[in-house]
Structures are given as structure tokens and as C-alpha cells.
Amino acid sequence: MFEVRDRVAFVTGAASGLGLAYAEVMAENGARVVLSDIDGAGAERESARLRAAGHSVEALTLDVADLPAIRTAIDATVAKHGRLDACFANAGISAGPGPFTETGQIANVSLEAFERVVHINLTSVFATMQAAAVHMQRQRAGRIIVTASISGLRSESVSGYGYAATKAAIINLVRHAATELAQYNVLINAIAPGPFRTNIADGILRRRPEVVRDFEEAVPLHRIAEPDEIKGLALYLASDASSYVTGTVIPIDGGATAW
Numbered sequence: 001m002f003e004v005r006d007r008v009a010f011v012t013g014a015a016s017g018l019g020l021a022y023a024e025v026m027a028e029n030g031a032r033v034v035l036s037d038i039d040g041a042g043a044e045r046e047s048a049r050l051r052a053a054g055h056s057v058e059a060l061t062l063d064v065a066d067l068p069a070i071r072t073a074i075d076a077t078v079a080k081h082g083r084l085d086a087c088f089a090n091a092g093i094s095a096g097p098g099p100f101t102e103t104g105q106i107a108n109v110s111l112e113a114f115e116r117v118v119h120i121n122l123t124s125v126f127a128t129m130q131a132a133a134v135h136m137q138r139q140r141a142g143r144i145i146v147t148a149s150i151s152g153l154r155s156e157s158v159s160g161y162g163y164a165a166t167k168a169a170i171i172n173l174v175r176h177a178a179t180e181l182a183q184y185n186v187l188i189n190a191i192a193p194g195p196f197r198t199n200i201a202d203g204i205l206r207r208r209p210e211v212v213r214d215f216e217e218a219v220p221l222h223r224i225a226e227p228d229e230i231k232g233l234a235l236y237l238a239s240d241a242s243s244y245v246t247g248t249v250i251p252i253d254g255g256a257t258a259w
């Protein structure tokens with residue numbers, strides 16, 4: 001049911017954190033995986049490590065801000081491997097602090113910075129979905145998995161405005177595309193993580209104990225998740241185990257949204 005052997009997967013933002021965990025779980029289960037990232041050296045480093053462990057992976061430098069480059073990279077993957085089975089539209093950036101910090105307050109949010117977040121977290125995610133959908137539609141099969149956030153499900157005081165807006169927007173993009181592409185057996189879902197210990201926001205969840213404590217208090221499980229803990233859900237959504245699941249958003253948040 002969870003078999004993904006020889007399937008072809010493409011991941012954006014795969015050099016670190018959740019994107020790396022997606023790439024790892026697919027590779028560990030026998031998929032052929034393209035790890036793309038703006039940090040090409042990081043993607044190459046992680047790919048080399050996975051290849052040394054016997055997995056079938058390759059690295060690619062891709063800045064998702066460059067919209068035509070996304071299409072080129074995904075087309076090249078299909079040209080090389082003959083198909084695309086799973087696409088993780090994962091790359092995303094923080095919008096800085098939320099409204100309980102002075103710089104995150106509505107009056108102080110720079111519109112330029114807001115638009116930058118919209119470009120990376122929304123437009124680039126759409127461009128990634130679009131580039132993958134073209135091939136999957138033709139194949140009459142495929143999975144698109146988008147990394148949203150619980151910040152897209154409700155107001156999270158720690159999230160900046162641009163982040164809150166874009167994470168909500170991509171959840172509805174997922175619903176919209178899922179309804180169009182269901183007829184082609186292309187299944188599209190969003191993952192909405194709570195706090196995971198990654199490098200986002202300059203690794204704030206790695207280096208600021210007081211921020212870690214706040215997050216731990218906001219989660220019924222009272223801890224921050226490790227990136228590996230996203231692997232089960234990622235494999236589920238990329239495999240036949242989720243064959244009747246589309247257009248949905250699945251929180252993985254230690255119970256945070258239950259409060």
C-alpha cells in the first residue's frame with residue numbers, strides 16, 4: 001500500500017528541513033528523487049549522502065522565485081525519467097515576526113517584503129503545481145503535495161502577515177486544483193505542519209530557548225517536532241495508501257489546532 005519503488009519524485013526546498021525529509025522518505029522507499037533547492041550546494045551535499053547510502057537521487061539548483069525555471073526543471077525531470085509521480089511544492093520562507101512583535105505589526109509591515117513572501121510562498125507554489133499538473137494530467141496519474149502550515153488554518157500570533165495570508169491561499173489552491181484534476185486521477189493535498197525544528201526563520205526553533213518554550217506551551221504534545229516526523233504523512237500522500245484522498249489539508253501539529 002505504501003509502495004513508491006521506482007516512482008519519480010520532485011521536491012522544492014529539499015536541502016533542509018521538511019523538504020529534505022520528504023526527499024529522504026521517498027528515496028528510502030525506493031523512489032527516484034530530484035532534490036531541488038536555491039542552495040544548490042546543500043542539495044548536492046544531501047544528495048551525495050543519500051547516494052552513498054544506495055539511494056537513487058540527484059540534486060538541482062532551483063530558485064523558485066524564477067517561475068520559468070520551475071517549468072524547465074520539472075520538464076527536464078520528466079524528459080530524463082519518463083514520468084513524474086509525486087511533486088512536493090515545499091519551498092517557502094518566513095515573513096518575519098507576527099503582530100505581537102513591533103516589526104510584525106500591521107503599520108510596520110513593508111509592502112515590498114510582503115510581496116516577496118507572496119511571490120515565493122504563493123505564486124511559486126502555484127507555478128510548481130502547474131508545471132507538475134501538465135505532466136500528471138497527460139499520465140492520468142500523479143500526486144501533488146503542498147507544504148502549507150497551521151498558520152493557514154487560523155491566526156497564529158507568531159506568524160507574519162505575508163505568511164498567514166499565503167499559507168491560507170495555497171490551501172484553497174489545493175482544493176481548487178484537486179477538483180479540476182480529479183478526473184485525471186491527479187490527487188492534490190496540503191500538509192499543514194505545526195512547529196518543526198528546521199532552519200526556517202534563521203533556525204529560530206533551534207537557537208532561541210524562550211521561543212521554543214512558547215511553542216511547546218502552544219502544543220498539547222508539549223514539544224516541537226523533528227523533521228523525520230513528517231515522513232509518515234508524506235509517504236501516505238505519495239503512495240496508494242491515500243488513493244481516495246484529495247483536496248484536503250492535513251494538520252500535523254502535535255494537537256495545536258485542537259486547542
Ligand SMILES: NC(=O)c1ccc[n+]([C@@H]2O[C@H](COP(=O)([O-])OP(=O)(O)OC[C@H]3O[C@@H](n4cnc5c(N)ncnc54)[C@H](O)[C@@H]3O)[C@@H](O)[C@H]2O)c1
Binds near residue numbers: 090195196
Ligand atoms: N518548520 C516549521 O515549523 C514549519 C511549519 C509550517 C510550515 N512550514 C513550511 O515548510 C516548508 C519548508 O520549510 P522548513 O521549515 O523545512 O525550512 P528550512 O529553512 O529548513 O527549509 C527550507 C528550504 O527551502 C529552501 N529555499 C528557500 N527559498 C527558496 C527558493 N526561493 N527557492 C528554492 N528553495 C528555497 C531553503 O534553501 C531551504 O533548504 C516551508 O514552506 C515552510 O513554510 C514549516
